[in-house]
Amino acid sequence: MSDDKNPFPGENNTGHVWDDNLRELLNDPPTWWRIGFHASWIFVLVYTLLYPSWPLINTHFKGIMGWTSLGEYKQDLKAIEEVRAPYETKLASMTAAEILADESLSSYVVRSAKVLFGDNCSACHGAGGQGNPSYPVLADDDWLYGGSVTDIQTTITMGRKGMMPAHKAMVSEAEADKLSASIVAGNVVTEPLYMEKGCVGCHGVDGKGMAPLGSANLTDGIYRFAAADQTYSVKHTIMHGVNDASDTNTRDAVMPAFGGTKLSETDIKKLAVYVHKLGGGQ
Amino acid sequence: MDKQTNQVQQDQVDELYAEAIHWHVNTGGETIHAKRVPGLFRRLKWFSMSIWLLYFIGPYLRWGDRQAVLLDIPNRKFHIFDITIMPQDVWLLAMVLLFFSILLAAITSLSGRVFCGYFCFQTVWTDIFTLIEEKLEGNPTQRRKLEKAPWDLHKLRIKAIKHTIWIGIGVFTGIGFISWFVDVYQLWIDIVNFDASMLVWITIITFTLGTYILAGFMREQTCFWLCPYARIQGVMYDTETILPTYDYHRGEPRGKLKKGQPIEGNGDCISCNQCLAVCPTGVDIRDGQQEGCITCGLCLDACDTVMDKIGRPRGLIRYASLDEMQGKPHVPFIRRPRVLIYFGIMILAISGLIYGLSNLGTFDLKVLHERQPLFVQLSSGAIQNKYQLKVLNKTDHDMHISIVAEGPKGLEIHGVREKMLLPAGHLSNFTVYIRVPKQNLGSDRTPVNFRIQSFEVFDDMTEYMSMFYGPRI
Numbered sequence: 172m173s174d175d176k177n178p179f180p181g182e183n184n185t186g187h188v189w190d191d192n193l194r195e196l197l198n199d200p201p202t203w204w205r206i207g208f209h210a211s212w213i214f215v216l217v218y219t220l221l222y223p224s225w226p227l228i229n230t231h232f233k234g235i236m237g238w239t240s241l242g243e244y245k246q247d248l249k250a251i252e253e254v255r256a257p258y259e260t261k262l263a264s265m266t267a268a269e270i271l272a273d274e275s276l277s278s279y280v281v282r283s284a285k286v287l288f289g290d291n292c293s294a295c296h297g298a299g300g301q302g303n304p305s306y307p308v309l310a311d312d313d314w315l316y317g318g319s320v321t322d323i324q325t326t327i328t329m330g331r332k333g334m335m336p337a338h339k340a341m342v343s344e345a346e347a348d349k350l351s352a353s354i355v356a357g358n359v360v361t362e363p364l365y366m367e368k369g370c371v372g373c374h375g376v377d378g379k380g381m382a383p384l385g386s387a388n389l390t391d392g393i394y395r396f397a398a399a400d401q402t403y404s405v406k407h408t409i410m411h412g413v414n415d416a417s418d419t420n421t422r423d424a425v426m427p428a429f430g431g432t433k434l435s436e437t438d439i440k441k442l443a444v445y446v447h448k449l450g451g452g453q
Numbered sequence: 454m455d456k457q458t459n460q461v462q463q464d465q466v467d468e469l470y471a472e473a474i475h476w477h478v479n480t481g482g483e484t485i486h487a488k489r490v491p492g493l494f495r496r497l498k499w500f501s502m503s504i505w506l507l508y509f510i511g512p513y514l515r516w517g518d519r520q521a522v523l524l525d526i527p528n529r530k531f532h533i534f535d536i537t538i539m540p541q542d543v544w545l546l547a548m549v550l551l552f553f554s555i556l557l558a559a560i561t562s563l564s565g566r567v568f569c570g571y572f573c574f575q576t577v578w579t580d581i582f583t584l585i586e587e588k589l590e591g592n593p594t595q596r597r598k599l600e601k602a603p604w605d606l607h608k609l610r611i612k613a614i615k616h617t618i619w620i621g622i623g624v625f626t627g628i629g630f631i632s633w634f635v636d637v638y639q640l641w642i643d644i645v646n647f648d649a650s651m652l653v654w655i656t657i658i659t660f661t662l663g664t665y666i667l668a669g670f671m672r673e674q675t676c677f678w679l680c681p682y683a684r685i686q687g688v689m690y691d692t693e694t695i696l697p698t699y700d701y702h703r704g705e706p707r708g709k710l711k712k713g714q715p716i717e718g719n720g721d722c723i724s725c726n727q728c729l730a731v732c733p734t735g736v737d738i739r740d741g742q743q744e745g746c747i748t749c750g751l752c753l754d755a756c757d758t759v760m761d762k763i764g765r766p767r768g769l770i771r772y773a774s775l776d777e778m779q780g781k782p783h784v785p786f787i788r789r790p791r792v793l794i795y796f797g798i799m800i801l802a803i804s805g806l807i808y809g810l811s812n813l814g815t816f817d818l819k820v821l822h823e824r825q826p827l828f829v830q831l832s833s834g835a836i837q838n839k840y841q842l843k844v845l846n847k848t849d850h851d852m853h854i855s856i857v858a859e860g861p862k863g864l865e866i867h868g869v870r871e872k873m874l875l876p877a878g879h880l881s882n883f884t885v886y887i888r889v890p891k892q893n894l895g896s897d898r899t900p901v902n903f904r905i906q907s908f909e910v911f912d913d914m915t916e917y918m919s920m921f922y923g924p925r926i
Binding site for chain 1: 823824825826829830831832833834837839882884886
């Protein structure tokens with residue numbers, strides 16, 4: 172409107188009138204709104220002064236509190252480590268067997284080693300030590316190299332690589348069928364071929380294996396190379412062996428060593444206790 | 454349209470305006486200075502208000518070597534005299550809340566906003582604050598005068614004393630609140646030494662400010678615009694509900710006395726406006742029931758005083774139901790289904806509470822079955838399952854327990870000792886292995902019952918039914 176005459180004088184309007192009576196007033200914004208507005212920019216100012224904020228040419232304004240997210244993380248980590256420190260120093264000076272015998276320490280280990288187990292072991296042995304085909308179950312009481320906590324510690328530190336030669340040259344198909352059927356039936360020691368083919372040398376007179384050699388217990392119905400057709404799987408192991416370099420079809424079964432640079436001795440002790448307590452430690 | 458019809462319409466509109474001309478929205482533009490009149494309902498109010506003294510005194514009661522009532526949130530234990538309630542039993546709190554919410558509904562249905570008028574902390578604290586105001590600044594007329602008076606030393610002194618006392622009450626209200634949650638004697642030591650935790654300071658400051666602002670300045674505005682509770686109660690009235698009511702049959706037409714005598718034909722209301730003068734929320738009860746009325750009954754006292762003076766019977770304003778005003782017969786509450794249902798729910802809630810309190814038990818047992826692996830086969834041919842037992846000792850003394858499991862034939866329990874320590878008030882974890890010979894398992898899932906037996910308490914045992922998993926058969 173370019174009309175000079177203001178049809179609504181004295182009511183503090185802008186002089187702009189539409190449709191005869193719609194006009195814009197020059198009232199102040201409400202007090203609560205202005206308080207909110209000023210509080211907001213003051214907050215922003217204070218915040219950007221306290222915390223890292225404004226971008227500069229090569230760097231950024233660091234904030235007068237010197238706060239960084241990494242610093243906060245490290246601080247929190249330090250707080251946690253302070254809580255753990257009394258346990259950790261004790262663990263370092265104790266043997267795995269001593270830790271296992273101490274109720275409060277072993278329950279600390281069960282909780283804190285869960286992460287270690289998840290990071291280092293569960294990829295092959297499963298999150299709860301339930302095992303996978305070719306990777307032994309850690310929650311049962313069937314141990315290739317012994318189930319005492321010291322044995323477990325040695326296994327983790329040094330790693331294990333068992334060896335069973337391939338027998339395809341000295342065992343016929345029919346003989347292998349017989350042997351594997353008797354193993355699955357759990358009565359391999361009564362099978363004449365067991366003695367005849369020299370199985371007894373490593374697996375023992377009772378067929379229960381020998382821990383120093385890492386030979387398997389053939390009588391307990393627990394199979395490291397578990398398969399739907401267990402008889403066929405056992406036969407394959409007899410014919411092609413385990414870790415026999417001369418046979419391309421041989422079973423691959425290597426437990427890597429975690430000692431040295433990979434894990435600290437304390438961590439390995441913790442893991443040994445953890446595995447021992449999964450359900451089958453001896 | 455001719456001039457005459459225009460005129461008629463204008464009259465009708467004026468009539469509409471006139472109808473509501475006396476009504477205004479109370480938005481706190483003017484402070485309400487209510488007169489204090491002694492009487493029955495004032496005495497009742499003092500009595501109900503005095504219950505709040507428990508709020509301040511309660512925390513100082515001791516029970517043995519601890520506070521009698523201590524809501525220990527950091528340690529997750531509620532101590533109420535001899536009873537200790539742990540989070541596991543917090544459903545009891547639901548029963549308490551249910552009881553009180555229905556009690557509120559029942560009482561509101563019977564006689565209106567009794568809570569608002571006699572017991573609500575907003576009403577009580579405001580009443581105390583205005584009492585202090587009256588003692589320092591005088592009666593309502595003097596207070597209004599002082600408000601308009603210029604700021605001189607006298608006014609400044611009075612106001613300073615008043616606000617200091619108000620803030621002091623606020624501080625004690627805050628300390629009173631936090632005392633229920635921490636040991637009160639230690640709290641005082643901490644406060645005096647400026648050694649209390651941040652939470653304590655924040656609570657005290659919040660309550661101080663809240664009390665000061667709500668009871669000192671907001672007052673009835675809180676009931677009008679802030680409190681959802683006031684509205685909830687307002688819609689729980691029936692026509693049978695008795696409320697402070699102005700008996701318009703007796704009172705109208707109202708008019709002032711002339712030369713000390715009522716005008717012939719007028720009702721009992723002499724337009725003295727005493728009911729207005731004493732109202733803490735500034736409503737006119739003669740307009741009927743309205744949202745601002747907290748049914749405190751103070752106008753009843755005021756009106757009765759006046760009726761006594763002019764030699765008329767009391768009760769021009771009295772507790773009466775809408776039905777009574779309309780000449781309908783009074784319905785006893787025993788014949789009002791709504792009230793009966795309320796009482797039914799209250800009895801249920803109380804029964805639940807009594808049942809809960811008498812069956813708190815000594816232990817709480819939870820059994821978690823290991824999921825990975827669900828089971829393992831052992832070299833003996835047995836199947837092993839792993840369980841985590843979480844056992845809570847709810848008492849305040851150490852106990853010794855044995856864990857027993859019952860299930861399929863040949864079941865063996867491993868990982869537990871004959872007698873195990875259960876520290877007082879502590880949740881203990883036990884890893885338990887159950888072994889069952891494979892041939893004894895009838896299906897891939899068999900129920901296993903865990904039982905906790907105490908060496909100290911013989912008649913109390915706790916059971917938990919879990920599952921034993923095996924290979925698919």
